[in-house]
Amino acid sequence: MKTFTYTIRDEVGIHARPAGMLVNKSKSTGSKITIEKDGKTADASKLFSVMSLGVKCGDTVTVTADGGDEEAAIKALSEFFEANL
Amino acid sequence: MRYFGGKGVCGGIAIGKISVLRRRDATVTRVKITDTASELERFEAARSQAIRELDELYEKALPEVGEAGAQIFDIHRMMLDDDDYNESIRTMIEKQQINAEYATALTADNFEAMFGAMDDSYMQARAADVRDISNRLIRVLSGTSEVETPSSGEKLIICADDLAPSETVALDKSRVLAFVTAHGSTNSHTAILARSMNIPAVIGVGDAFLASVRDGETAIVNGQAGEVTVSPDDEAMREAEKKLADDTAARQLLEELRGKKNITRDGTQIQIYANIGSVDNIGAVLLNDAGGIGLFRSEFLYLESSDFPSEEEQFGIYKRVLESMADKKVIIRTLDIGADKQVGYFGLDKEENPALGLRAIRICLTRPEVFITQLRALYRASAYGNLGIMFPMITSVTEIAEILEYCREVREDLTREGVAISDNVELGIMIETPAAAVISDKLAPMVDFFSVGTNDLTQYTLACDRQNPKLEEFCDTHHEAVLRLIEYAAKSAHAHGKWIGICGELAADFTLTKTFLQMGIDELSVSPPYVLKLRDTVRGIDLRE
Numbered sequence: 001m002k003t004f005t006y007t008i009r010d011e012v013g014i015h016a017r018p019a020g021m022l023v024n025k026s027k028s029t030g031s032k033i034t035i036e037k038d039g040k041t042a043d044a045s046k047l048f049s050v051m052s053l054g055v056k057c058g059d060t061v062t063v064t065a066d067g068g069d070e071e072a073a074i075k076a077l078s079e080f081f082e083a084n085l
Numbered sequence: 086m087r088y089f090g091g092k093g094v095c096g097g098i099a100i101g102k103i104s105v106l107r108r109r110d111a112t113v114t115r116v117k118i119t120d121t122a123s124e125l126e127r128f129e130a131a132r133s134q135a136i137r138e139l140d141e142l143y144e145k146a147l148p149e150v151g152e153a154g155a156q157i158f159d160i161h162r163m164m165l166d167d168d169d170y171n172e173s174i175r176t177m178i179e180k181q182q183i184n185a186e187y188a189t190a191l192t193a194d195n196f197e198a199m200f201g202a203m204d205d206s207y208m209q210a211r212a213a214d215v216r217d218i219s220n221r222l223i224r225v226l227s228g229t230s231e232v233e234t235p236s237s238g239e240k241l242i243i244c245a246d247d248l249a250p251s252e253t254v255a256l257d258k259s260r261v262l263a264f265v266t267a268h269g270s271t272n273s274h275t276a277i278l279a280r281s282m283n284i285p286a287v288i289g290v291g292d293a294f295l296a297s298v299r300d301g302e303t304a305i306v307n308g309q310a311g312e313v314t315v316s317p318d319d320e321a322m323r324e325a326e327k328k329l330a331d332d333t334a335a336r337q338l339l340e341e342l343r344g345k346k347n348i349t350r351d352g353t354q355i356q357i358y359a360n361i362g363s364v365d366n367i368g369a370v371l372l373n374d375a376g377g378i379g380l381f382r383s384e385f386l387y388l389e390s391s392d393f394p395s396e397e398e399q400f401g402i403y404k405r406v407l408e409s410m411a412d413k414k415v416i417i418r419t420l421d422i423g424a425d426k427q428v429g430y431f432g433l434d435k436e437e438n439p440a441l442g443l444r445a446i447r448i449c450l451t452r453p454e455v456f457i458t459q460l461r462a463l464y465r466a467s468a469y470g471n472l473g474i475m476f477p478m479i480t481s482v483t484e485i486a487e488i489l490e491y492c493r494e495v496r497e498d499l500t501r502e503g504v505a506i507s508d509n510v511e512l513g514i515m516i517e518t519p520a521a522a523v524i525s526d527k528l529a530p531m532v533d534f535f536s537v538g539t540n541d542l543t544q545y546t547l548a549c550d551r552q553n554p555k556l557e558e559f560c561d562t563h564h565e566a567v568l569r570l571i572e573y574a575a576k577s578a579h580a581h582g583k584w585i586g587i588c589g590e591l592a593a594d595f596t597l598t599k600t601f602l603q604m605g606i607d608e609l610s611v612s613p614p615y616v617l618k619l620r621d622t623v624r625g626i627d628l629r630e
Contacts, residue, residue, distance in 0.1 A: 014205060016160045016211065045168065048170055048196060049169055052199060062329075
């Protein structure tokens with residue numbers, strides 16, 4: 001299991017569009033990806049689940065990858081967050 | 086210039102653009118499914134179809150509105166791919182054996198509620214997206230065509246073949262300038278709604294009208310004369326504008342009647358209350374200076390809801406009505422569903438003759454859980470104002486005895502639970518069946534008041550279906566039989582020291598106002614826009630003449 005924490009810089013937070021991109025990214029990995037904010041956890045492969053976290057600019061989230069390619073998955077997601085959020 | 090004649094059901098002139106209402110078949114009914122496997126397949130096929138539609142919309146929108154504008158369709162497509170959303174629908178189909186349309190509607194409600202409860206206004210607005218994708222799915226499932234809703238912000242003349250109660254409820258009233266329907270009778274819901282909103286309306290203009298008009302055409306609607314003029318020439322337009330100005334002047338004259346008593350020249354004073362169908366109408370009640378609410382049609386709570394409204398939900402609404410009216414009387418009629426006002430989740434059987442079927446109090450007495458929920462909400466709200474409860478479709482002494490027993494139980498339960506309730510709640514019944522009128526001498530001692538529902542009383546007495554426009558010539562609302570029944574009910578009420586009102590459409594028939602006053606009717610309840618006109622009529626009457 002690999003994790004990283006990230007503080008959102010995008011001014012609207014994880015709204016519908018980036019949430020959808022995140023879901024696609026998570027689904028493309030071979031691991032189970034979860035996002036946690038303030039003790040609430042969401043399955044990153046589910047759009048409504050990610051949106052329901054209501055992640056805003058300045059919020060800190062913990063991203064976890066668990067599975068066969070977790071090493072590569074966490075790297076891909078870390079890059080995704082840096083680039084988009 | 087094209088001219089169409091119909092029946093004017095609500096006075097006034099409207100000049101504006103036409104919008105033809107496309108049939109929105111969004112009424113989702115619950116159907117029990119035995120073959121869940123093929124129902125799941127049907128759902129998957131509809132989902133694929135909906136996703137294809139969204140892909141097409143995205144492609145079409147891209148060159149027109151750009152990436153930012155088109156991405157909503159992309160997001161909708163991804164929403165339709167959401168595992169939790171789809172899993173919820175599949176599980177409902179499988180476990181509860183319900184049809185895909187209904188499972189989708191229920192799931193939509195849950196997800197909408199989730200977004201609605203979030204503390205971020207952007208996320209709250211996503212509830213609309215959930216509704217949108219769910220409607221798309223339901224539409225594909227039920228094989229209906231896409232609905233076009235007018236997108237511009239101006240007020241429109243809404244044209245349709247006819248309007249169901251649920252459709253009129255769903256309409257954004259602030260956008261309606263006038264109603265024109267091809268079919269329908271003067272007692273149809275379009276007509277009643279138009280009157281309660283004081284919107285010019287012409288009904289029964291025929292199919293040729295609908296076939297000929299296009300969205301965006303200019304028309305003049307004369308709700309008094311029952312005339313619709315499409316693409317009017319300059320002269321017709323000038324004439325209509327003058328009438329509109331005269332109307333406005335007449336309305337100003339009525340304004341002067343605000344705050345005056347409802348008293349005849351010989352000193353007989355009555356109450357004039359207002360009929361309303363939703364909390365939104367309270368503004369109109371107060372604006373028109375009504376003395377109270379003589380009929381609050383609680384069924385709109387049930388019609389607007391996708392499942393039985395909870396006790397809390399009902400309590401909240403009743404409390405709001407009572408508080409808004411301060412100490413003025415508010416008479417709330419218990420659920421009057423059935424017949425022409427069907428609600429899917431009640432799961433009522435189709436009836437050959439719904440007007441004579443399982444409706445109103447008959448549903449309440451056969452399904453006490455529904456009745457008790459409403460009574461509890463009403464009694465809890467009673468602490469916040471001056472409440473009267475009225476029961477519809479009464480025909481016998483035993484029904485009232487049973488109702489009073491439920492009321493007593495609810496009062497006792499609430500008192501035991503420590504909930505504050507008013508001990509001054511008046512209980513009354515509708516006199517809308519010939520049976521109730523004929524035995525009104527037996528019913529009067531049991532209740533605090535009567536209220537005559539003239540629409541049903543007329544239809545039952547004259548054996549005339551009020552939804553059938555062809556019967557209108559036989560349905561003489563001034564028929565002596567109906568008037569005698571009302572007179573007898575008034576005598577019975579007064580003999581036992583009870584009061585009697587009229588809350589049906591006839592209360593707003595000014596040619597009968599003097600007759601009703603002679604009978605000793607104590608209260609007339611009319612649509613808010615008629616309150617001041619009725620006051621004017623009452624003040625002009627002299628019962629000695």
